[in-house]
Structures are given as structure tokens and as C-alpha cells.
Amino acid sequence: MRVAIHNPFKRKCVAETELSRRIYLAANAIGWDAAEVGCADEIKPFAPDFVISLHHQAAKLTAYPTYGCMWNPPEFFEKEEKYVKNILSYDGYLVSSGTIHRWLHHLLYTTPKRYLMAPFYTSCHRVPYHAPLLDDPRLVYFGVNWDGSRFQQLFAGLDAQDYMEIYGEPSGWQYLQQSYRGTLPCDGVSVLETLNRAGIGLCLHKEQHRQTGIPSMRIFEIVASGAIAICSEHSFIKETFGDSVLYIDADLSVAELVQQISQRVEWVRHHPQAALALSQTAHAIYWQNYSLEQLLQGIAAQHEALVREKGFYPVAAGAKEPHHADVQIIVRANDNEQALQRTLDSIVAQTHSPVSVMISGARVDSSLVAQLKPYDRTLAIDVLESEPSGYRSRELWQALKAVQSDYFSILHSGEVLFPNHLHWLSQLLHQFPDAGVAYSGAIHRVMVDESKAKSIREPVRLNQFQCFEWSDLLSLNSLIASNSFVARSALIQQLNPHDPQLALTDELYLLLYFAAIAKFVFSYEVTCECQHKPYQNEAQKHIWENEISDLKTMLKRQDIAPGKQTQLAYHAQVDYLDLQTDVKRLRVEMKRSQLQLQAAQEAIAAMESSKFWQLRTQWFKLKQKMGINQDS
Numbered sequence: 060m061r062v063a064i065h066n067p068f069k070r071k072c073v074a075e076t077e078l079s080r081r082i083y084l085a086a087n088a089i090g091w092d093a094a095e096v097g098c099a100d101e102i103k104p105f106a107p108d109f110v111i112s113l114h115h116q117a118a119k120l121t122a123y124p125t126y127g128c129m130w131n132p133p134e135f136f137e138k139e140e141k142y143v144k145n146i147l148s149y150d151g152y153l154v155s156s157g158t159i160h161r162w163l164h165h166l167l168y169t170t171p172k173r174y175l176m177a178p179f180y181t182s183c184h185r186v187p188y189h190a191p192l193l194d195d196p197r198l199v200y201f202g203v204n205w206d207g208s209r210f211q212q213l214f215a216g217l218d219a220q221d222y223m224e225i226y227g228e229p230s231g232w233q234y235l236q237q238s239y240r241g242t243l244p245c246d247g248v249s250v251l252e253t254l255n256r257a258g259i260g261l262c263l264h265k266e267q268h269r270q271t272g273i274p275s276m277r278i279f280e281i282v283a284s285g286a287i288a289i290c291s292e293h294s295f296i297k298e299t300f301g302d303s304v305l306y307i308d309a310d311l312s313v314a315e316l317v318q319q320i321s322q323r324v325e326w327v328r329h330h331p332q333a334a335l336a337l338s339q340t341a342h343a344i345y346w347q348n349y350s351l352e353q354l355l356q357g358i359a360a361q362h363e364a365l366v367r368e369k370g371f372y373p374v375a376a377g378a379k380e381p382h383h384a385d386v387q388i389i390v391r392a393n394d395n396e397q398a399l400q401r402t403l404d405s406i407v408a409q410t411h412s413p414v415s416v417m418i419s420g421a422r423v424d425s426s427l428v429a430q431l432k433p434y435d436r437t438l439a440i441d442v443l444e445s446e447p448s449g450y451r452s453r454e455l456w457q458a459l460k461a462v463q464s465d466y467f468s469i470l471h472s473g474e475v476l477f478p479n480h481l482h483w484l485s486q487l488l489h490q491f492p493d494a495g496v497a498y499s500g501a502i503h504r505v506m507v508d509e510s511k512a513k514s515i516r517e518p519v520r521l522n523q524f525q526c527f528e529w530s531d532l533l534s535l536n537s538l539i540a541s542n543s544f545v546a547r548s549a550l551i552q553q554l555n556p557h558d559p560q561l562a563l564t565d566e567l568y569l570l571l572y573f574a575a576i577a578k579f580v581f582s583y584e585v586t587c588e589c590q591h592k593p594y595q596n597e598a599q600k601h602i603w604e605n606e607i608s609d610l611k612t613m614l615k616r617q618d619i620a621p622g623k624q625t626q627l628a629y630h631a632q633v634d635y636l637d638l639q640t641d642v643k644r645l646r647v648e649m650k651r652s653q654l655q656l657q658a659a660q661e662a663i664a665a666m667e668s669s670k671f672w673q674l675r676t677q678w679f680k681l682k683q684k685m686g687i688n689q690d691s
Contacts (some may be wrong), residue, residue, distance in 0.1 A: 069097030079246035085184035085351035116519035118145035122477035153179030153642035181276030183283035196258035252283035305343035387464035392421035398473030411481035452565035480586035495577025498544035500524030540589035662688030
């Protein structure tokens with residue numbers, strides 16, 4: 060088994076970097092090949108069986124099955140749309156609490172996504188038990204404090220205790236006077252050795268971790284090192300380690316908590332044999348049930364079943380596929396031979412069959428014939444020549460008329476399909492017979508100058524990944540990448556056969572047309588790599604913007620499909636925007652009226668308090684008593 064451990068903070072000595080090294084050591088211990096990587100370009104050369112993503116800031120970015128570590132409380136990510144999309148992009152989830160398991164279940168309940176869930180914790184590789192040194196025990200805490208001054212008052216109180224030792228990045232501990240001991244390398248070894256020498260480790264949890272039952276990595280590294288653990292009360296630790304660790308009440312005041320921790324340290328100092336018995340019991344529990352070696356092997360069994368189901372591997376010889384829909388891919392060629400080869404190679408690697416290719420926009424010459432020769436035995440390829448017209452749509456419409464398969468797709472030279480792309484999308488069309496188009500998420504490569512390339516931490520990003528929304532498509536945003544869909548060829552028969560004369564927006568127009576007459580279904584998977592921009596230079600950008608303006612006019616004034624679905628949807632969007640404008644205008648007018656009313660009330664109050672108003676009031680009272688008409 061080959062596993063890539065994706066740590067987006069690879070260059071920093073943080074918790075993920077330490078965990079990455081521990082997972083690496085555990086994988087090697089069970090005979091796996093492992094690589095610690097920081098970006099997609101480091102994953103591809105390693106060609107792993109699967110990727111473990113250590114943080115929700117990193118999405119699935121390669122063709123390989125990717126399993127996300129879910130060991131943060133949902134509160135940390137559920138309000139950030141980009142993080143939720145990252146999580147949705149994974150092929151499976153490595154879960155460390157029942158709360159996260161339920162959160163994922165609810166998130167994915169109605170989607171067609173197939174995924175695994177395996178238990179996984181911020182634990183340690185297997186380290187044989189070594190009795191800690193308890194002649195002069197000291198209490199150790201490790202932390203980066205990435206979220207600010209975590210437990211600052213508590214550590215300020217512990218700083219005055221002669222038994223306290225704190226390690227971590229200096230920026231998080233500048234307020235300490237005497238207990239800070241510097242940094243330790245993230246090598247999977249130094250932390251454990253330091254704990255063993257000190258004898259006692261401190262394990263604290265934020266309130267969100269306590270409420271969700273997510274254990275800190277501190278508990279695992281302490282018991283793995285052989286040290287005695289002092290822990291704030293936590294449901295997982297209570298259920299797992301029982302009385303083999305010492306507890307403190309996190310709800311006490313800071314002064315009381317410092318006193319309670321000091322009492323635990325004193326108990327260890329005066330009861331070394333009893334303390335050693337606790338550490339032996341806790342170590343045995345971790346060794347038997349929670350070592351990273353054991354957790355990794357638990358993933359492997361589910362992994363093999365999932366990759367077969369999701370089409371990462373071809374169907375075994377003799378096995379029966381659920382369906383055999385023929386897919387034809389329109390490849391829109393350019394003059395870059397290497398780009399065309401990369402695209403054709405990704406089509407050959409598809410686990411779905413049968414599949415054929417129609418190359419559009421290429422001129423048949425000796426160079427193209429030589430380039431296509433290696434694919435004679437693996438791929439059925441037709442070349443469709445067309446005369447240059449200035450409109451890219453002419454080539455596309457000509458190719459669409461020539462499609463003869465059950466399903467079809469569009470691909471540009473240089474773009475890449477992941478091996479299970481056709482398998483999964485054709486499965487969805489088979490599963491949802493009322494759907495006309497199935498599409499998946501796409502990643503794109505950030506184009507940067509060579510001089511700036513080293514400053515880009517992750518050149519590949521999740522770009523288009525969302526459920527179908529009419530409002531997004533009608534606003535002409537890039538909801539769906541042009542190479543990320545597979546459609547029923549029957550839809551072409553309802554397409555206007557005449558060239559719409561579009562230079563760059565032809566594929567967007569095609570998607571709009573299909574959306575008006577067919578249901579779209581989203582796979583919730585990442586299965587392709589697309590071009591980021593539909594234009595390559597300023598001149599093309601100008602053309603793109605002009606055509607987008609034209610498309611908006613078409614949507615407003617025309618029916619591009621029977622039933623006026625697109626036009627009605629467009630006007631519904633316009634009405635909604637107009638309504639929002641009216642609401643804003645009314646709010647401004649209401650605010651102005653409120654200010655005018657307030658000014659009038661203040662003026663009346665000032666008048667009523669004046670001597671003139673008081674004299675006027677008395678005069679009216681006198682007239683009333685004398686029986687004089689008030690109008691006189």
C-alpha cells in the first residue's frame with residue numbers, strides 16, 4: 060500500500076506536521092510506502108493508492124482517492140462555504156467522534172456520493188513502553204497557540220510553579236516568565252522523549268472539543284511516551300482510559316485549577332509506584348486499540364471496497380458492469396501536441412468502456428497522423444475537419460451533429476479526466492433516468508509567472524464544485540466546467556441546428572440550453588482538471604465580455620428552449636433583483652421618514668417647553684372658562 064500524507068502546513072512546525080511524521084512512521088512499520096507532501100504537485104509523482112488529507116483547508120486535488128481527517132469540531136468549519144466544499148470533495152472521512160460522524164451523515168444524506176467512514180485519531184505510532192523518570196517529575200505541555208492566547212490565565216499561573224515546562228513556537232508564549240523551554244522538532248520522536256524524561260504531561264481541551272467528544276493529540280502522545288497524564292475531564296478520555304489517567308476539573312477558577320494541578324503533580328512525586336502502574340495501563344490501552352498502525356490498517360479494508368465501487372479501478376475480467384453506455388468525447392484540439400497527448404492518455408486511462416473520441420478543430424496532416432498512431436489499439440478516434448470561420452461554435456455544432464453514442468462529453472486539449480470520471484457520471488445517468496446531464500467538481504491549475512511560482516503554496520485548487528443552481532448559471536458564472544459533464548446524446552436532437560456564431564461562449568450557451576430542457580445531477584465528486592479561464596489574453600477577454608453581454612440579451616429577449624423555461628427563470632431572477640432594489644429603497648425612505656419624525660418631535664418638545672407656548676395654553680383655558688368661541 061502507498062499512502063501520501065497531505066499536510067498543507069508542511070513547512071511549519073505545527074500539530075499537523077508532527078502528526079504527518081507519526082503517520083509516516085506508522086505506515087513504514089506495517090510495510091507501506093509513505094510520503095509526506097505539502098501540495099498536489101508532490102502527490103502526483105508518488106502515485107499513492109490513497110491520500111490522507113490532514114486539514115480541511117486542503118481539498119481533494121488529485122485523481123487519487125482522498126480521505127479527510129475530521130478531528131476538528133464542526134463549529135470550526137461549517138460556517139465557511141469553502142471549507143464545507145473541501146470536505147464534500149473527499150472520497151472518505153477519517154472520523155474521531157460520534158458528533159462529527161452525525162454531522163457528516165446529515166451533510167451527505169441526500170447526495171449520491173459514495174464514501175467511507177473509518178475511525179481515526181490524532182494518535183501515535185507504536186512506541187514500546189518505557190517507564191518515565193519520576194525521581195523529580197516535571198509537568199510538560201506542548202502547544203502552538205494558533206488561535207491566540209489559549210488558556211493564557213491558567214498558564215500564567217502555572218508559569219510560577221517550579222515543576223512546569225512549556226514548549227512551542229515563541230510567538231504563542233511571550234507572556235511567560237520562567238517555564239518556557241523553546242521549540243522541539245516535529246520529528247515524531249522528540250516530543251515523546253521529552254515527555255518520558257519529564258514524567259508527567261498536561262492535556263487540556265477547548266470547550267468545543269469537550270462538547271463534541273474530540274480528543275486532543277496530547278492524550279495519545281502522553282500515554283505513548285509512558286508519562287502520566289493529567290487531563291481536563293473529557294468524555295472520550297473517561298470512556299477510553301478510565302482511571303489510568305489523572306483528571307482535573309476544567310470548570311474551576313484559574314487559582315483553583317492551578318492548585319488542583321499542583322496536587323496531582325505532588326501525588327505523582329510521592330506515589331511513584333502507583334503512578335507507574337497508571338502509565339502502564341494507559342499505554343496498554345493505546346497500544347492495543349489506538350496506535351496509528353492499527354488505525355491505518357482499519358482504513359485499508361474499507362478502501363479496497365470503495366475504490367471498486369467508485370470506479371477507480373477497471374472492472375475485473377469476467378465481472379459484469381451495471382451498464383455499458385457508449386460515451387463519445389469531443390476533444391477540441393489546439394496546436395500543442397503535448398497537451399493533446401495528455402488529454403488522450405487520460406481518456407485511455409478511463410475505467411469505463413466503451414469510449415471513443417472525436418477530435419474537432421484539427422487539420423489532418425502527417426504530424427497529427429503520427430501523433431495518433433500510438434492509440435490505434437486502445438482508442439477509437441475520428442478526426443472532424445472544419446474550415447476556420449472565426450466562430451468556435453461552428454466547430455462544436457458540427458461535432459455535436461456527428462455524435463453517435465448514448466452519452467457524450469467535451470474536452471479541450473490539455474484538460475485531464477480522472478480515471479473514474481466517465482464511470483461515475485455514466486452511473487449517475489443510469490441511476491437517474493430523468494436526468495439529462497451529470498456533472499462533477501473540477502480543479503484548476505493556477506497560471507503564474509515562473510519567477511513567482513515558488514511563492515504559490517498550492518498551484519492546484521478546487522474551482523467549480525457546487526450543486527446546480529439556476530441563479531448561478533443564469534448570472535453566467537462558471538458553475539460547471541465545460542469538461543466536467545456527461546450528457547445524453549438525445550438532448551442534441553432538441554438543439555437548434557444552426558450555428559449560434561459565438562467565438563468563446565459556445566459551451567456556456569450549450570449548458571444554458573440543456574439546463575432549460577433537462578435535469579442536471581451533481582456527483583459531489585472531483586473527477587477532472589479543467590482550464591481556469593475561458594480566454595487566454597486581453598483580446599480574448601474583450602471578446603468574452605462582449606459575448607457575455609450578448610448572452611444576457613438573448614436570455615432576456617428570446618426563448619432559447621421550448622416552454623420558455625430559461626426566459627422565465629431569467630425574469631424570475633430579474634424580479635428578485637428588482638425586489639431587492641425596492642427593499643433597499645424603501646429602507647432608505649423609512650430611515651429618512653424616521654429622522655424627519657424625530658426632528659418634528661424634538662421641535663414640538665422645544666415649542667411646548669417655551670414661554671410662548673405656556674402663555675398660549677393658559678389663554679385657551681381662559682377663553683374656555685369665559686365661554687368665548689375657540690375659533691374667535
